[in-house]
Amino acid sequence: MGFLRVFCLLLVVLLPTTLLAAGAHDSLMCTGCHSIHDAQGKIIFAVKANTVDKNPRTGKAFSGVTALCLGCHDAAEKGGMGIRPIFAHKSHPYGIDKVNKRVARVPKALLRDGRFECVSCHDPHPSNPNYRYLRVDTKGGANMDRFCSLCHPAKVDPKSRVSSKDFFNSMDETKIK
Numbered sequence: 001m002g003f004l005r006v007f008c009l010l011l012v013v014l015l016p017t018t019l020l021a022a023g024a025h026d027s028l029m030c031t032g033c034h035s036i037h038d039a040q041g042k043i044i045f046a047v048k049a050n051t052v053d054k055n056p057r058t059g060k061a062f063s064g065v066t067a068l069c070l071g072c073h074d075a076a077e078k079g080g081m082g083i084r085p086i087f088a089h090k091s092h093p094y095g096i097d098k099v100n101k102r103v104a105r106v107p108k109a110l111l112r113d114g115r116f117e118c119v120s121c122h123d124p125h126p127s128n129p130n131y132r133y134l135r136v137d138t139k140g141g142a143n144m145d146r147f148c149s150l151c152h153p154a155k156v157d158p159k160s161r162v163s164s165k166d167f168f169n170s171m172d173e174t175k176i177k
Helices: 002-021 064-073 144-148
Strands: none
């Protein structure tokens, strides 16, 4: 009886922790996002782009990779699937056509066709071991300055700065050069 109680207690305590340790995309296979025969867009995306939600900066529908990400990660009433929705008014800006160089210096390797997209900060592939699929290891979110320093080096402690050699790229599972 004592063993069963201890086992149940451990199960109740450890199971939620174990489930949280895995990232949201970890349970997806490639076909969770990509499709060969029914592709939506040039990057063989399986999810339809969100053309309903509007970029609060421009008043126009999101486009590019951001619209594909928002196909899942936007609220259902805004054209997404409601899966861990992102709210533009509470987030770092994304879907930006032109980055103001006085505000940020985004490395070219992180731009998509010159645009600042969701994937400029996040690499959503399950091989990415970083917190919230960020392109830089922030030690589980404890050192976000390290991440912010990629584009805003003047705003953080010089000891926290990283360089382009620290970017994670799942396509070859190395750092972007």
